[in-house]
Amino acid sequence: MAGGNDLKLLGMWASPFVVRVKLALSLKGLSYEYVEEDFSTKSELLLRSNPIHKKVPVLIHDGKPICESSIILQYIDEAFAGTGASLLPADPYERAIARFWAAYIDDKMLAAWTQATKGKTEEERAEGMKQTLAAMETLEGAFSDCRKGKPFFGGDSVGYLDVFLGGLLGWVRAYEKLGVKTFDPEKTPLLVAWAERFWSLEAVEPVMPDVSKLVEFGKMLLARAAAAAAAGEGN
Amino acid sequence: MADGKEGDLKLLGMHVSPFAHRVSMALGVKGVRYEYIEEDLFHKSELLLSSNPVHKKVPVLIHDGRPICESLAIVEYVDEVWSGDGRPAILPADPYERAIARFWASYIDDKFFPAWLGIMRATTEEARGEKVKETQDAVQNLEKAFSEIAGGKGFFGGDTVGYLDLALGCFLPWFGAMRMMFGLEVIEAATAPLLAGWAERFGETAVAKEVLPEPEKAVAYAKKLQAYRASLNK
Numbered sequence: 001m002a003g004g005n006d007l008k009l010l011g012m013w014a015s016p017f018v019v020r021v022k023l024a025l026s027l028k029g030l031s032y033e034y035v036e037e038d039f040s041t042k043s044e045l046l047l048r049s050n051p052i053h054k055k056v057p058v059l060i061h062d063g064k065p066i067c068e069s070s071i072i073l074q075y076i077d078e079a080f081a082g083t084g085a086s087l088l089p090a091d092p093y094e095r096a097i098a099r100f101w102a103a104y105i106d107d108k109m110l111a112a113w114t115q116a117t118k119g120k121t122e123e124e125r126a127e128g129m130k131q132t133l134a135a136m137e138t139l140e141g142a143f144s145d146c147r148k149g150k151p152f153f154g155g156d157s158v159g160y161l162d163v164f165l166g167g168l169l170g171w172v173r174a175y176e177k178l179g180v181k182t183f184d185p186e187k188t189p190l191l192v193a194w195a196e197r198f199w200s201l202e203a204v205e206p207v208m209p210d211v212s213k214l215v216e217f218g219k220m221l222l223a224r225a226a227a228a229a230a231a232g233e234g235n
Numbered sequence: 236m237a238d239g240k241e242g243d244l245k246l247l248g249m250h251v252s253p254f255a256h257r258v259s260m261a262l263g264v265k266g267v268r269y270e271y272i273e274e275d276l277f278h279k280s281e282l283l284l285s286s287n288p289v290h291k292k293v294p295v296l297i298h299d300g301r302p303i304c305e306s307l308a309i310v311e312y313v314d315e316v317w318s319g320d321g322r323p324a325i326l327p328a329d330p331y332e333r334a335i336a337r338f339w340a341s342y343i344d345d346k347f348f349p350a351w352l353g354i355m356r357a358t359t360e361e362a363r364g365e366k367v368k369e370t371q372d373a374v375q376n377l378e379k380a381f382s383e384i385a386g387g388k389g390f391f392g393g394d395t396v397g398y399l400d401l402a403l404g405c406f407l408p409w410f411g412a413m414r415m416m417f418g419l420e421v422i423e424a425a426t427a428p429l430l431a432g433w434a435e436r437f438g439e440t441a442v443a444k445e446v447l448p449e450p451e452k453a454v455a456y457a458k459k460l461q462a463y464r465a466s467l468n469k
Contacts, residue, residue: 078330
């Protein structure tokens with residue numbers, strides 16, 4: 001397989017941003033060495049490779065680090081252009097649309113989702129949920145507009161936006177089990193169908209995280225956030 | 236399919252919007268003509284609202300009737316459509332260098348911009364002090380980035396302006412405005428000598444001179460915004 005020992009991915013099993021990169025590498029058929037970072041203690045390699053943000057994912061290609069999931073995805077697409085299918089569309093206008101919605105997912109949808117799950121007060125979380133659902137409806141509209149009847153954001157086969165949103169699906173399913181519904185079959189039926197379709201793909205299913213483990217991890221994070229909020233309120 | 240011809244090209248912008256300036260400068264680098272439409276952000280036009288229904292913001296580039304939004308996505312679009320034919324490239328050719336350029340552009344928008352904007356919007360001395368520190372830290376990171384990326388040359392893009400020069404250079408009028416309004420130097424020659432040299436050099440380029448307004452215009456707009464916000468709080 002192309003890539004070989006040249007590629008190293010620093011990740012953390014629960015991170016949806018890391019899942020994005022794993023999905024892209026899997027779809028391109030690229031092999032790589034995966035290094036699991038400890039959630040609480042960051043390795044020397046991580047701190048050296050991503051001194052600015054100190055976060056995963058970091059892709060290290062021939063010793064050179066690339067950071068930020070959207071940037072890594074585009075890098076994989078460009079550096080391995082001859083390998084497997086392209087993630088981004090060929091047409092510049094369609095590429096601009098894909099970049100627009102990727103930015104929307106990270107800047108609007110994720111910010112709202114984080115507030116919905118980790119907001120300090122009941123009010124904050126409710127507001128976050130409201131904004132998340134609004135964002136999902138906007139994405140439903142975008143999907144309906146750009147798919148032209150095809151099964152994926154990328155058309156007949158998976159592309160950049162499918163991977164971008166797909167990386168989050170593990171947590172979507174985990175949060176559903178924790179009582180936070182992100183995809184509504186009535187308001188966002190296309191996205192619900194897309195999610196099922198995406199998850200069942202051969203290149204996708206093995207890469208997705210274990211949802212029951214995410215649920216446990218989610219419970220732990222929520223408990224931690226609640227404790228921090230309670231401690232804060234005591235001050 | 237884009238064939239590099241100009242076609243019908245409109246840019247919806249605002250005279251002191253640094254994000255709109257990124258696009259104007261990118262089009263300038265490529266030598267592409269377009270129709271500029273000044274938006275009144277207090278009374279947004281039907282065209283803006285229908286072209287960018289999600290964010291309702293400038294810049295929007297409308298090419299043959301199709302809108303493209305988000306300044307960095309627009310700059311990449313311009314670079315891809317008007318490539319070859321002896322036109323200068325905005326992003327580097329090498330995938331790794333492109334990744335580095337995108338990383339720092341993202342840093343500029345996610346960390347640096349909110350920090351210095353925060354200085355202007357702070358309502359207490361304490362809050363302002365915090366944002367000043369954040370801005371100074373970000374400038375130090377950008378100073379290091381410049382030294383690594385420019386490799387001894389004059390611009391982030393090397394001998395000529397590139398993606399990062401546009402991404403950062405668009406803020407120069409607002410840095411001038413902050414100097415005038417707060418006596419604050421965002422890029423201090425003493426602590427960020429490379430960036431200070433770059434800022435002067437960038438300001439002298441043809442695209443910067445053609446596109447970037449005088450800081451006084453930014454100051455006037457800031458005052459207008461302040462008055463507007465004050466009226467909302469009554």
